[in-house]
Amino acid sequence: xxxxxxxxxxxxxxxxxxxxxxxxxxxxxxxxxxxxxxxxxxxxxxxxxxxxxxxxxxxxxxxxxxxxxxxxxxxxxxxxxxxxxxxxxxxxxxxxxxxxxxxxxxxxxxxxxxxxxxxxxxxxxxxxxxxxxxxxxxxxxxxxxxxxxxxxxxxxxxxxxxxxxxxxxxxxxxxxxxxxxxxxxxxxxxxxxxxxxxxxxxxxxxxxxxxxxxxxxxxxxxxxxxxxxxxxxxxxxxxxxxxxxxxxxxxxxxxxxxxxxxxxxxxxxxxxxxxxxxxxxxxxxxxxxxxxxxxxxxxxxxxxxxxxxxxxxxxxxxxxxxx
Amino acid sequence: xxxxxxxxxxxxxxxxxxxxxxxxxxxxxxxxxxxxxxxxxxxxxxxxxxxxxxxxxxxxxxxxxxxxxxxxxxxxxxxxxxxxxxxxxxxxxxxxxxxxxxxxxxxxxxxxxxxxxxxxxxxxxxxxxxxxxxxxxxxxxxxxxxxxxxxxxxxxxxxxxxxxxxxxxxxxxxxxxxxxxxxxxxxxxxxxxxxxxxxxxxxxxxxxxxxxxxxxxxxxxxxxxxxxxxxxxxxxxxxxxxxxxxxxxxxxxxxxxxxxxxxxxxxxxxxxxxxxxxxxxxxxxxxxxxxxxxxxxxxxxxxxxxxxxxxxxxxxxxxxxxx
Ligand SMILES: Nc1ncnc2c1ncn2[C@@H]1O[C@H](COP(=O)(O)OP(=O)(O)O)[C@@H](O)[C@H]1O
Ligand SMILES: [Mg+2]
Numbered sequence: 001x002x003x004x005x006x007x008x009x010x011x012x013x014x015x016x017x018x019x020x021x022x023x024x025x026x027x028x029x030x031x032x033x034x035x036x037x038x039x040x041x042x043x044x045x046x047x048x049x050x051x052x053x054x055x056x057x058x059x060x061x062x063x064x065x066x067x068x069x070x071x072x073x074x075x076x077x078x079x080x081x082x083x084x085x086x087x088x089x090x091x092x093x094x095x096x097x098x099x100x101x102x103x104x105x106x107x108x109x110x111x112x113x114x115x116x117x118x119x120x121x122x123x124x125x126x127x128x129x130x131x132x133x134x135x136x137x138x139x140x141x142x143x144x145x146x147x148x149x150x151x152x153x154x155x156x157x158x159x160x161x162x163x164x165x166x167x168x169x170x171x172x173x174x175x176x177x178x179x180x181x182x183x184x185x186x187x188x189x190x191x192x193x194x195x196x197x198x199x200x201x202x203x204x205x206x207x208x209x210x211x212x213x214x215x216x217x218x219x220x221x222x223x224x225x226x227x228x229x230x231x232x233x234x235x236x237x238x239x240x241x242x243x244x245x246x247x248x249x250x251x252x253x254x255x256x257x258x259x260x261x262x263x264x265x266x267x268x269x270x271x272x273x274x275x276x277x278x279x280x281x282x283x284x285x286x287x288x289x290x291x292x293x294x295x296x297x298x299x300x301x302x303x304x305x306x307x308x309x310x311x312x313x314x315x316x317x318x319x320x321x322x323x
Numbered sequence: 324x325x326x327x328x329x330x331x332x333x334x335x336x337x338x339x340x341x342x343x344x345x346x347x348x349x350x351x352x353x354x355x356x357x358x359x360x361x362x363x364x365x366x367x368x369x370x371x372x373x374x375x376x377x378x379x380x381x382x383x384x385x386x387x388x389x390x391x392x393x394x395x396x397x398x399x400x401x402x403x404x405x406x407x408x409x410x411x412x413x414x415x416x417x418x419x420x421x422x423x424x425x426x427x428x429x430x431x432x433x434x435x436x437x438x439x440x441x442x443x444x445x446x447x448x449x450x451x452x453x454x455x456x457x458x459x460x461x462x463x464x465x466x467x468x469x470x471x472x473x474x475x476x477x478x479x480x481x482x483x484x485x486x487x488x489x490x491x492x493x494x495x496x497x498x499x500x501x502x503x504x505x506x507x508x509x510x511x512x513x514x515x516x517x518x519x520x521x522x523x524x525x526x527x528x529x530x531x532x533x534x535x536x537x538x539x540x541x542x543x544x545x546x547x548x549x550x551x552x553x554x555x556x557x558x559x560x561x562x563x564x565x566x567x568x569x570x571x572x573x574x575x576x577x578x579x580x581x582x583x584x585x586x587x588x589x590x591x592x593x594x595x596x597x598x599x600x601x602x603x604x605x606x607x608x609x610x611x612x613x614x615x616x617x618x619x620x621x622x623x624x625x626x627x628x629x630x631x632x633x634x635x636x637x638x639x640x641x642x643x644x645x646x
Contacts, residue, residue, distance in 0.1 A: 056548060058544065058547055058548060086550050086551075086552060087550065088550075089547065089548055089549065089550040090548065090549035090550030090551075091550055094548060094549060094550075095545070095548040097541050097544065097545055097548075098541075099541065102540065102541040102542065103541045103542060103544070103545035104542065104545070105542045105546070105560050105563065105564065106542075106638070106639075106640060107563045107564060107566075107637060107638050107639060107640075108559070108560070108563060109639075112559075116546070116549075116551055116555060116559055116560075117546075117549040117550070117551065120549055120550040120551045120552065120555070121550055152639040152640070154639070154640050155639075165545070168545075168549055169549070171549075172550075
């Protein structure tokens, strides 16, 4: 197998605050191969977005990457000078955010915004730029793109706005798109459409994707592999089908049990008891232990990282494994 | 658009009309101008003749309608003090105030907005803190005091700049302007700085607050994630996002300075409208006061209209009737 496109190893991103250091990303490792879709799933606040921003060097001040490496085609991009990072952003790795009505600039035409994004990496005439933008809008299924270029974001529907954002992210044919909950703010019917289209787009263009969502159902319909995140760590990862069929980590099991499609009709959805721990005062050892039905005293020690073929998990008492 | 304009012009006419009635009644209440018009030892006959000549013996409403009828034909009466038509008197003073105000407001904006944006972009830098200290100074030091200090320092002590008057002027469009001659420009510098200081502080504050807020938006994050340079983000995205409050304050400050540059004009003996209105109040020059206050109302109406129109230009969401 060829070297992965992206190799993240031991990534730690922290925010110093008045109350202490928030360890938002706490030793995360994963790889993404060319053309692959990796799903990153976990409850809100588990550090998914911060992970995404860390990859392109856009952690909000005063946060910083405290440790670890992010290798893009073998080259570590953590701590690169800002102009070198800027040359990567949008060109090799681009990002799509949750709410398209917040990401697009309301007072610039869609065409102007796309042209700014184009010119961030290329010298291009207005005419050629326009043609590129029209093609990009067409690619994401926006009807009458030539005319729509002169429209403002508020003249688009939510789904169409997100398509514009996706078109901007794809302008430079990046190797990797980080999609941070790109359908969460949309209507359910439009969500499904965009999911299907983005999956097809990724396949057709050979773009790899990190698909971030708090919703296991969405992720599982998109991703080739999934990584389950909890309190700043990846607690389980592996091929989507395997992990869903046969989860190893009790937290993954809990997420699965709270999916409506899996619970029997008439039965209450089993939600995971308790709440996510504060990242300021993480318990020693496994952060999920206080909520875990299988927890034992030993869980106060660091859980070992188990590797089982193409899957990994971080648990003292994994499910479905004979001790 | 045309309907909007017509509606606004009708509104404006109504406001000016109401203003004229209020001012007319108000000025009538201030005092009887007959005592300034004739010397105290004039005979009863002269007194009666003068009263009849100006129509002071008529009821107030009749005087008002006579005034209104003439005003509609552009005749605002004779100044009691200057013995010339009020319209011509005001027009002869307007250019002096106009050029001083424009210099002050434009200078404050062109300097204050970039400084404020920088202070919002890098709030922690030493330079930004110095800028903010300067703006606090601009807010808290009274205009007359700054004017006196300026004169004392630059005119009296250093002898670099003249202390008062308009200096040499040159004609343009049949009106005399100071900014067209080197001497006139020198004369403008100190009063313009005096007038500009508060507006400069205001623009810094506004631009800083807007920029700080805008830098946290997803719009800026998304633009950065697309690889835009910080410069492009600031100039193309942030400046457009914060433009509306800046334009609003620009308009308000422009209008109020045009109307009430009294203190500065008095300190620097600048022969503008502010000095004219103060003089006319002390001498109970009734026609000047009435016409002047109506003109002020008109200023604000025109400026408000210009601000509204620029809103539509700056923010597409405010354009009505266009989908
Ligand atoms: N700018 C910041 N300052 C302090 N803490 C932050 C900041 N941004 C994120 N965090 C913290 O990092 C944690 C992870 O956030 P995030 O990655 O946004 O979660 P997710 O995307 O999984 O919902 C949260 O607990 C959040 O409070
Ligand atoms: Mg998030």
